[in-house]
Amino acid sequence: MKKVLIIGAGLAGCYLASLLQDTCHVTMITKGTQADSNSMLAQGGIAASLDPGDSPAEHAADTLAAGQYHNRQTAVNQLVTTGPKLIQRLITHGMAFDHQANGQLDFGLEGAHSHHRILHANGDRTGAALTKFVQSHLNHVHWQPHTTALELQRQNGICTGVIVRNQRTHQIEILSGEAIVLATGGLGNLFPLTTNDATITGDGIAMAARIGAAISDMAFVQFHPTLLSLHGRCYGLITEAIRGSGAILVDENDHRIMADVLQKDLAPRDVVARHLKAWQQRGHQLFLDISAIPNFTQRFPGVTENLDRHHVPFRSTHRIPIQPGAHFVMGGVTTDLSAQTSIPHLFAIGEVACNGVHGANRLASNSLLDCLVSAKKAADKIQALQPTEIGKAAVAAKPAITPHLPELADLQAHAWRYLGVVRTPAGLKAFLDWLSPFNYRQLSPRQLTADQLTIANLCLCASLIAKAAFAEPKSLGAHYLEETVPSR
Ligand SMILES: Cc1cc2nc3c(=O)[nH]c(=O)nc-3n(C[C@H](O)[C@H](O)[C@H](O)COP(=O)(O)OP(=O)(O)OC[C@H]3O[C@@H](n4cnc5c(N)ncnc54)[C@H](O)[C@@H]3O)c2cc1C
Structure with a gap:
C-alpha cells in the first residue's frame, strides 16, 4: 500500500484522508487535536450552485469578479463544476445541511454573490458540522495528534517525508511516504487581530519555501470586516451571513457607514474592511446593527453563544461591536489543478495551497468548497502515482545557530x-x-x-x-x- 502523509486535520486534510483510507496507508499528523483548525470555526457556509435557478457559470462569474480576474480560469471552472457533485455526494452519505420548512435546501446569501447559494449546517456552525461529519467517516487512518511538522525532506529532487516533533515527548521522528500532503491552512496569526485558530501560523508555506517549492500570490491577504471587538482585542468572527440577512454597519451615531458604496454592506470584503478602517481612523466606533433580523439567536446560535460568553448586551442594544482583522490568505504553495506542487510527491490542498482559484480576493464561502475539490483532485493524482522505493533518511546534523528573532x-x-x-x-x-x-x-x-x-x-x-x-x-x-x- 502506498504511504501517504497528510499534515493538518482541517476539512481539506480529513476529506483527502476519507478518499484515500481504503487504498493507501494514511497517516494524519496534526499539531493539536481533530478539533483544532479553521475549518471547525467556519460559520457562513459552503457555496455551490445547486439551486435550480443558479448555475456553475454564474458562480464562476462571481468568483472571477471577486478575484479581480487574477484567478486561474481553469481552477475556477474546476471548483464550480466539481464542487456541487462532491456536495451532492456528501448529502447522499448523510451530511445534514439546513433545510427550509418546505423541505428544500436553505441557500443563504453572502457578499458579492449574485445568487442565494450558500449551504449551511447547524445554523452558523457549518464548518464544525461538515468537518466532524467527514472525520466521523475516518476508520482506517493512523492519527498522530499533538505532533508538529517541522521540515520537509527532499532527496534527489523529490519530497520523501517530513520531520516531526511530538509536542508532549519532544521526540523528533522522520516519517517517509510516497505522497506528502500539506493541509496546514493559512497564516492568520501573523496579525494581532485575526479570526484564525491558534494553530494556524503559516507552517506549511514556510516548510515548502524552505525546500524551494514555488510560492505565489502572497500579496493577497483577506481581512474580514467584522470580528467581535472588545477593548481593542478580537474574539472571533461575526459571519457575513448576518449582513446577508439584513444587518448593517453603523457607527456610534447610527450613521450607516456603507450607505454610499455600490453593493452597500455586502460589497466585497476588502472594500468593506477599508471603509471601516478609514471610519475608525476618524475616531468612530464600529457596530453591526442587527435590528432588522428576526429570530437572530435561533438563526445564528454559534455567534449568539460567543456574544453571550463575552457578555455583549446585543439583545437590548441590537448592536455588535466589530472591527476588521486578518482572515484568509489567497496565496500559498503553488499547485496545478491536481494539487501537485513544484516538487514531485509534495501536494498542497486547502488554504495552504495557491491553485489560482481565489485570484486576488476570495469570494465568501468558496474556501470550504476548494478544500473538497483540491482534496478530491489530490486523491485522484495520488492514487495514480507509480509506487516508488522510499528509503528512510537519517536526520542530517546541522550546525547550531543561536536564534535572533523578534517577539x-x-x-x-x-x-x-x-x-x-x-x-x-x-x-x-x-x-x-x-x-x-x-x-x-x-x-x-x-x-x-x-x-x-x-x-x-x-x-x-x-x-x-x-x-x-x-x-x-x-x-x-x-x-x-x-x-x-x-x-x-
Ligand atoms: C472564523 C472563520 C470562519 C470562516 N468561515 C468560512 C465559511 O463560512 N465558508 C468558507 O468557505 N470558509 C470559511 N472560512 C475559511 C475556511 O474555514 C478555511 O479556509 C478552511 O477551513 C481551511 O481549511 P484547511 O483544511 O485548508 O485548513 P485548516 O482547517 O485551517 O486546518 C489546518 C490544520 O493544519 C494543522 N497544522 C498547521 N500547522 C501544522 C504543523 N506544522 N504540523 C501539524 N499540523 C499543523 C492545524 O492545526 C489544522 O488542524 C472561515 C475561516 C475562519 C477562521
Whole structure:
C-alpha cells in the first residue's frame, strides 16, 4: 500500500484522508487535536450552485469578479463544476445541511454573490458540522495528534517525508511516504487581530519555501470586516451571513457607514474592511446593527453563544461591536489543478495551497468548497502515482545557530501596521528593513522551541507577503496600496 502523509486535520486534510483510507496507508499528523483548525470555526457556509435557478457559470462569474480576474480560469471552472457533485455526494452519505420548512435546501446569501447559494449546517456552525461529519467517516487512518511538522525532506529532487516533533515527548521522528500532503491552512496569526485558530501560523508555506517549492500570490491577504471587538482585542468572527440577512454597519451615531458604496454592506470584503478602517481612523466606533433580523439567536446560535460568553448586551442594544482583522490568505504553495506542487510527491490542498482559484480576493464561502475539490483532485493524482522505493533518511546534523528573532507581539504589530488593510510602498520597505536583521532564514526548525518555530515561520511568511506586495505596484483585490505612510 502506498504511504501517504497528510499534515493538518482541517476539512481539506480529513476529506483527502476519507478518499484515500481504503487504498493507501494514511497517516494524519496534526499539531493539536481533530478539533483544532479553521475549518471547525467556519460559520457562513459552503457555496455551490445547486439551486435550480443558479448555475456553475454564474458562480464562476462571481468568483472571477471577486478575484479581480487574477484567478486561474481553469481552477475556477474546476471548483464550480466539481464542487456541487462532491456536495451532492456528501448529502447522499448523510451530511445534514439546513433545510427550509418546505423541505428544500436553505441557500443563504453572502457578499458579492449574485445568487442565494450558500449551504449551511447547524445554523452558523457549518464548518464544525461538515468537518466532524467527514472525520466521523475516518476508520482506517493512523492519527498522530499533538505532533508538529517541522521540515520537509527532499532527496534527489523529490519530497520523501517530513520531520516531526511530538509536542508532549519532544521526540523528533522522520516519517517517509510516497505522497506528502500539506493541509496546514493559512497564516492568520501573523496579525494581532485575526479570526484564525491558534494553530494556524503559516507552517506549511514556510516548510515548502524552505525546500524551494514555488510560492505565489502572497500579496493577497483577506481581512474580514467584522470580528467581535472588545477593548481593542478580537474574539472571533461575526459571519457575513448576518449582513446577508439584513444587518448593517453603523457607527456610534447610527450613521450607516456603507450607505454610499455600490453593493452597500455586502460589497466585497476588502472594500468593506477599508471603509471601516478609514471610519475608525476618524475616531468612530464600529457596530453591526442587527435590528432588522428576526429570530437572530435561533438563526445564528454559534455567534449568539460567543456574544453571550463575552457578555455583549446585543439583545437590548441590537448592536455588535466589530472591527476588521486578518482572515484568509489567497496565496500559498503553488499547485496545478491536481494539487501537485513544484516538487514531485509534495501536494498542497486547502488554504495552504495557491491553485489560482481565489485570484486576488476570495469570494465568501468558496474556501470550504476548494478544500473538497483540491482534496478530491489530490486523491485522484495520488492514487495514480507509480509506487516508488522510499528509503528512510537519517536526520542530517546541522550546525547550531543561536536564534535572533523578534517577539511575536512585535512581529504582529509591525505586520498589522505595514502589511494590513492598507499598505504603502514606503511601509513595505520599512517592514522589510525592520525584518532584515533577524536570522529566521538560517535557522534549522528542529533546533527551535515551539514558540521560536512559530515566530520563524511567521517571519518567513511575512517576508514573502511584503516582497510580493512590493512587486505588485498597484491595488488589486484584497491588496490595497496607498502612497502615503499609514499613521499609527
Ligand atoms: C472564523 C472563520 C470562519 C470562516 N468561515 C468560512 C465559511 O463560512 N465558508 C468558507 O468557505 N470558509 C470559511 N472560512 C475559511 C475556511 O474555514 C478555511 O479556509 C478552511 O477551513 C481551511 O481549511 P484547511 O483544511 O485548508 O485548513 P485548516 O482547517 O485551517 O486546518 C489546518 C490544520 O493544519 C494543522 N497544522 C498547521 N500547522 C501544522 C504543523 N506544522 N504540523 C501539524 N499540523 C499543523 C492545524 O492545526 C489544522 O488542524 C472561515 C475561516 C475562519 C477562521
